[in-house]
Amino acid sequence: MSEIKTQNVHIDSHEEHHDDHAHHETFISKYIFTTDHKMIGKQFLMTGIFWALIGGALSLIFRIQLGFPEADISWMRPMLGEWITPEGRLDPEFYLALVTMHGTIMVFFVLTAGLSGTFSNFLIPLQIGARDMASGFMNMLSYWFFFASSVVMFSSLFIETGPAAGGWVVYPPLSALEQAIPGSGLGMTMWLVAMALFIVSTLLGGINYITTVINLRTEGMSFSRLPLTIWAFFITAVIGLLSFPVLFAAALLLIFDRSFGTAFYLSDIYIGGEALPQQGGSPVLYQHLFWFLGHPEVYIVIMPAFGITSEVISTNARKPIFGYRAMVGSLLGIAFLSFIVWAHHMFVSGMDPFLGSVFMLLTLVIAVPSAVKVFNYLTTLWKGNIVFTPGMLFSIGLVSLFISGGLTGIFLGNSAIDIQLHDTYFVVAHFHLVMGSAAFFGMMAGVYHWFPKMFGRMINAKLGYVHFWLTFAGVYLVFFPMHYIGIAGFPRRYYTWSSFETFSNIFQDLNAFVTIAAIITFAAQFIFLFNFFYSIYRGRRAPQNPWHSNTLEWTTPIEPGHGNWPGAIPTVYRWPYDYSKPGAADDYIPQTVPYSETPESNTDFENELAALEKESGVEEVDETKE
């Protein structure tokens, strides 16, 4: 604090305000209703970790059912109560609820809120050189809407009829008719309420991220000097802003169909021989609306992980990111394409086959920008002085998982092949690798890499290595066998296949293997949890710039206060990837170092820039070097 006061001489009123703020901080304004983007980021992270544990635990319960259908699981009764039948088996209805909640939690609460929410909040102001988000208040609201949504979704786990059970996509008519299954009752209503709150949270957050990146970049931080993390968060927020409202519309219409007797999605339905009055709606319409969000959603999940990976790989390979512009371009390309491929989820929903071939073509085109990213990661690593920090390992893990999972996407994108593979474990294997695990690895890379900035301490690297290798091996052991199970024709979301000779005899051992691998992988996460919480309190004190990184967040104090920089915000003179520049003394040159101070490593063009810097203090330049 004394440091801040010495700077008071030349701070503007804005900073004074923040200074002021720090003095009146109470526990509530600092940790609970905080408007500090760093604390809000941590709130999202903690809530995300909580949800990841719940989501993971749910998956273990249904994995045990799949791997060991004959096992006596009455020992779970203290926790699951009536959901364990008197014979000690899992209740089939609850199985459906488990897969539904696992999907919903992992996609929305962990990999959207937990990933985007954590790192967009934490990193955007720090890396663009801003004191906070454009609106700290809206940012706080964003977290608390998410929290309210979490409370509703969490409570739905405990109601008598169970949580929503129509799959995470909640297709009508199953989800629209309360009498369809127990999970379509109160659980479904709570699901919809929670999602409506969640969408509000996402929009509040997204609008904030976008305006912050546009308006609050520090002097010299042009778009072509933005770290790729920020590009990724920015484009992710735009995708969310355009796709979540469509889910909102779809959910509102579904609520009306459920509760007020309308017929937007319902037509010609008979229950117990009785015709329902609803006529003229279209269930396929819901699928279109849902997947207009649902498909961009998978990019909302993976793109922040891409951004984090770009940053971590470049820093730890001690090399400039290969093809900065291509990386930005491919993000933009993926973002654009993500809006026009949604119907590839519906090849077998009764869509016009010609339309299917159009969506197939567009889907396969996504392989191009995705491959650009993968090749650029590999070429960045090529001949680098690689430092294997845990964050780096997780980033490289992401690249590996993205390749393995992405290749099967090329099969699934073909509308003809999809007829065989649709809704089998092949699809499950595909998206768990390419989007689930890859995004999770990106999130882990981010946590390990920015842990020192978040908590001012280092996270233990040795435990990090153990965590990485167990998780990396575990993820492949879980999801690789699923491809075979899927090609054999196992449908997803089925409680049991024991009545099929082939499945119960030939593939049962593979399923048991997957289950054991899943248990080990889940258990490995507790190593991380211990490491994470132990290091927050007992970790080694972090140095100023532990990874010798170029970006702005490492120029803040080790434990930055509200307002981030005690003095003036630093000015940016160069792009963030000047690693191992020929001629330079160090193998990194932070963004805040002017070209005039590095004559030994400047190119001719940069020397011209240096001259300009001298002329006018802070220079103004159109383009970066490259």
Added chain:
Amino acid sequence: MATTATIKSPSKSTWSGGQAPMKASYGKLMMWFFLLSDAFTFSALLITYGVIRYSYPQYNPEIHGEVFKFSTEYWPIPDYVFDGVPFLHGMHLPLIFVSIMTFILILSSVTMVLAVEAGHRRDRKDVEKWMLWTIVGGLTFLGCQAWEWSHFITGKEEGLKGVADATKFFGANLVQNQYGPQGFADLFFFITGFHGTHVFSGVVLNFIVFYNVVVGTYDKRGHYEMVEKVGLYWHFVDLVWVFVFTFFYLI
């Protein structure tokens, strides 16, 4: 890709950081991005309308009889549904009333433009006046919509024979209506209702801003940017109505 290094000097280039590009405040940007996302919500609803509507046949005199009458077999012609005007009972005045409503809403956009313009001049009296007219326009539109809805709900003399039994049904609710397929009334209520909610929240926002103008908040602040921000929202709501009007009444 090194291009020219333009000489800076005091004036900086728009996107190089350290300033808000094009001098747009973050609040105005946020409003624009919110409207962008809201536009997608309405687009989803209007696409829903299109999908359901075109799953039904059009009215065709050669098949369905020379004289148009309501039927669940085909989508009704809006001219025959919306032909009432207050105090002119029994007359066939297609789309007259809704045209008046639309005109009022568009006029309120004009007064909003004048309020924004007065805000630029920092003329408090003028801002007050034009904001008030905008609020009046918004409330009138909502009142008209309430009449339109109640007329739609009450229905017409002829009614529609039920399929299952011979009883006649008059007017409309979410489950049944005399004008045509169930989806017709469902969509009408949902989409015009969703738009009406937007108009209502717009009126509330306008009123809050009006109040702040009257008590001099923006004079103290030194600018009337809030008027501009709610103005953006108000024009958006107007624009959406143009589409809703086109979809439900014109085609």
